[in-house]
Ligand SMILES: NC(=O)c1ccc[n+]([C@@H]2O[C@H](COP(=O)([O-])OP(=O)(O)OC[C@H]3O[C@@H](n4cnc5c(N)ncnc54)[C@H](O)[C@@H]3O)[C@@H](O)[C@H]2O)c1
């Protein structure tokens with residue numbers, strides 16, 4: 001399995017590191033536009049190999065896409081991150097141009113690859129890749145829900161004073177401060193609904209803390225987060241590499257599923273060797289459906305700002 005990661009910044013390097021540490025890929029190519037940067041990150045990471053016990057070969061490239069040729073999976077993390085006080089949507093002008101060019105360059109050398117889109121505003125960037133490439137929809141996957149769900153579980157565990165491994169939960173909808181839909185009704189502690197353990201008010205707080213998870217970290221760090229984003233991408237790449245057929249909420253192009261069309265939005269999907277193997281349509285209650293519709297309206301409004 002060969003994986004290329006474009007953007008050797010905070011998220012790209014973290015993603016490469018987690019992929020290597022999990023030791024399922026033979027090769028990871030890091031590519032960045034900044035001279036020498038990806039080569040430096042790759043060398044630094046390779047010098048952890050004997051310490052961390054992995055055999056994955058990590059190499060770096062300054063904008064030479066021939067090095068990414070025949071990648072099974074490509075990850076797009078290139079672009080600018082937000083600063084405190086900004087929304088992800090404010091990144092659209094700069095990142096749309098970068099994502100469009102990067103996707104096209106990657107596909108020149110790896111026409112059959114599976115593309116994972118990370119750059120923000122992620123649902124709109126995923127939609128842009130759909131509209132500007134010929135890749136089938138199962139091969140374009142937006143990463144947001146896996147990260148948001150990990151943050152949801154962190155907040156649930158905190159509220160329940162439980163180990164994170166005891167809780168389960170999922171966030172669907174748009175990857176934005178207002179568009180996320182944490183499915184509190186379906187969250188469980190060891191198969192028991194979390195509402196058995198905490199009050200409705202505390203559960204509402206968990207939901208709100210989850211939705212602003214990225215903004216909270218951006219305020220603390222001065223730029224957006226990278227460890228959990230990198231781990232989330234690596235889990236998705238592993239699911240493809242090992243044909244795990246795991247369910248992750250991912251941004252995918254909807255053609256009627258969940259009553260939506262012509263939009264990329266976070267819904268549960270099965271991830272395996274073909275990328276998105278299937279979209280899982282779960283039964284939502286009316287309140288959840290309404291929140292999903294509002295979330296989709298928010299993403300569509302941002303999509304409308306794209307100039308293809
Ligand atoms: N979807 C998610 O859940 C999620 C999570 C975290 C970050 N993000 C997004 O990922 C992106 C990257 O975040 P980061 O913290 O790694 O930023 P960063 O600034 O640390 O890294 C971005 C890298 O992209 C490179 N780059 C810019 N233009 C390029 C081009 N045309 N070709 C190749 N490389 C190019 C830059 O040189 C830089 O090294 C941001 O848009 C951020 O908002 C998304």
Ligand SMILES: O=C(O)C[C@H](O)C(=O)O
Pocket residue numbers: 081082088120147175213214215217218224225229
């Ligand atoms: O919050 C951000 O801007 C980056 C990313 O989308 C995240 O959720 O960490």
